[in-house]
Amino acid sequence: MTEPNGSTLPKPGSDEPRTALGTTLHAARSGPQEPPETRGRTTIADGVVEKIAGIAAREVPGIHALGGGFTRTMGAMRDRVPGGHASAGRGVKVEVGEKQTAIDLQVVVEYGVSITDIAAEVRENVIAALERMTGLEVVEVNIAVNDVHLPDEDTQETSEDRVH
Numbered sequence: 001m002t003e004p005n006g007s008t009l010p011k012p013g014s015d016e017p018r019t020a021l022g023t024t025l026h027a028a029r030s031g032p033q034e035p036p037e038t039r040g041r042t043t044i045a046d047g048v049v050e051k052i053a054g055i056a057a058r059e060v061p062g063i064h065a066l067g068g069g070f071t072r073t074m075g076a077m078r079d080r081v082p083g084g085h086a087s088a089g090r091g092v093k094v095e096v097g098e099k100q101t102a103i104d105l106q107v108v109v110e111y112g113v114s115i116t117d118i119a120a121e122v123r124e125n126v127i128a129a130l131e132r133m134t135g136l137e138v139v140e141v142n143i144a145v146n147d148v149h150l151p152d153e154d155t156q157e158t159s160e161d162r163v164h
Helices: 046-058 069-080 115-134 153-161
Strands: 063-066 092-096 100-110 137-149
Touching (some): 046 092, 046 115, 100 115, 115 137
């Protein structure tokens, strides 16, 4: 006799589980035995790491801004455009691998603060935030201090912004 459905598919072995649709694939068979956190892959975009690092760096007292002079100027122009908004990743460059990341920051510090102390605080805050939020190992945080913000610069900047 022949099989009634005429199927040419191989029949599952006795150790292969069956579903209503047919044989379960071998890759799916190992899933339920594995812990949930190891099933699948998580990818974190560079932009996410940039934002976290930028926000963590700005949280440190004594950091006035992030970015070099040109970056800050272009960012200020973009912020004034209707619908534009400040970028949390401005002044941050990252390299992200599967398990590790490296960060480069460009900062402007307030006048009077210890640059070495503030750099150590920024590194500590950025590393703690990234490792806690992403699980990535931060291998280095490079900080370039591009400028020192003077207290009287605030009044000059606001007067330059006004239309004469």
